[in-house]
Amino acid sequence: xxxxxxxxxxxxxxxxxxxxxxxxxxxxLIEALQTHLSDDINEESLGTLTVTQLKRSFGNIYxxxxxxxxxxxxxxxxxxxxxxxxxxxxxxxxxxEPYLPVEHYRDGDMPNSVRIxxxxxxxxxxxxxxxxxxxxxxxxxxxxxxxxxxxxxxMGAKLSEDKNRFRVQLIKDCPILYVVSIxxxxxxxxxQANIYPMKIETGGPIREILADLQHAIATSPPPxxxxxxxxxxxxxxxxxxxxxx
Numbered sequence: 686x687x688x689x690x691x692x693x694x695x696x697x698x699x700x701x702x703x704x705x706x707x708x709x710x711x712x713x714l715i716e717a718l719q720t721h722l723s724d725d726i727n728e729e730s731l732g733t734l735t736v737t738q739l740k741r742s743f744g745n746i747y748x749x750x751x752x753x754x755x756x757x758x759x760x761x762x763x764x765x766x767x768x769x770x771x772x773x774x775x776x777x778x779x780x781x782e783p784y785l786p787v788e789h790y791r792d793g794d795m796p797n798s799v800r801i802x803x804x805x806x807x808x809x810x811x812x813x814x815x816x817x818x819x820x821x822x823x824x825x826x827x828x829x830x831x832x833x834x835x836x837x838x839x840m841g842a843k844l845s846e847d848k849n850r851f852r853v854q855l856i857k858d859c860p861i862l863y864v865v866s867i868x869x870x871x872x873x874x875x876x877q878a879n880i881y882p883m884k885i886e887t888g889g890p891i892r893e894i895l896a897d898l899q900h901a902i903a904t905s906p907p908p909x910x911x912x913x914x915x916x917x918x919x920x921x922x923x924x925x926x927x928x929x930x
Contacts, residue, residue: 693841694776695728700840702770709743711843714770717742731774736767739774785809790825790834798827799913801898802837802859802880803891809833811888815867815875816849821856826895828903853878860913863894881909 691699703714715726720742722730785808803822804813813819823835837855845851849871856862861881865888875882885894901910 691726691844692728693838695726695731696841696844697838698728698731698774698776699726700843702773703843705770705773706766715844728776732776734771734774736764736771739771740767785822785836786833787836788832788834790832795825795827795830795832797902797914798825798830799861799902800824800859801826801895802856802862804862804864805891809891811863811885811891811894812865815852815862815864815871815882818864821859822891823856823859824891824895826899826902828899831892831895831899849874853880856880861898861910863891881913 699714699718700711703709703711706714717739718726718731718734721734721738801824803811803824804815804818805811805822806813806819809822813821818839820839821837822833823837825832825834839852839855842848842851842855852871853874857878857880859880861883862875863883863885865884865886867875867882867884872882898910901907902914906914906916
């Protein structure tokens with residue numbers, strides 16, 4: 686299979702479409718698309734794809750007239766799944782969740798603030814594993830303010846040779862990462878990128894969880910947090926011990 690650069694939009698469509706198809710990997714879907722579209726896989730060409738063409742690319746033919754699949758794998762194929770996959774490839778899938786309240790932010794708007802990445806799959810919930818979450822919610826947080834400033838899709842990781850590296854690069858500007866779980870190798874890459882992982886296995890509404898972090902910033906941030914906030918080594922240890930004692 687020839688390597689082909691995809692736009693972020695195309696990569697996301699392919700990853701989501703593969704998830705809609707039973708037992709089909711991203712690589713297999715790309716190979717099938719190349720069978721029909723050659724090396725011209727882009728938003729325009731995906732918009733011309735039909736269910737029949739996609740099905741034929743996998744080696745089976747759909748008879749549009751009588752609605753039956755032809756071929757030895759006919760009984761195992763789900764026409765609804767292929768229709769959903771084609772809609773996704775067209776870019777016509779409906780949003781899976783309500784609009785998230787992203788706020789405008791420019792560097793410097795919130796003095797003494799820190800950027801947070803949150804592994805999430807649902808609304809403003811902390812409910813994602815680092816290596817499989819659908820996106821990262823990006824917050825700018827200070828002691829008295831909190832803004833959701835961006836939502837970054839992680840679906841492109843499915844097309845990356847090093848999925849963990851892709852995800853680290855996606856959030857490399859965030860010194861703190863919240864997850865419900867993270868594997869050892871992934872955690873090592875996160876830490877090497879100077880990102881501090883916060884694992885909260887129970888998850889929950891992220892604004893409630895981040896309120897605890899805001900309280901820590903306002904009162905006595907632990908040394909690791911004070912370091913991120915730019916407090917000098919001597920001062921951050923002194924302040925933390927004074928309150929903790």
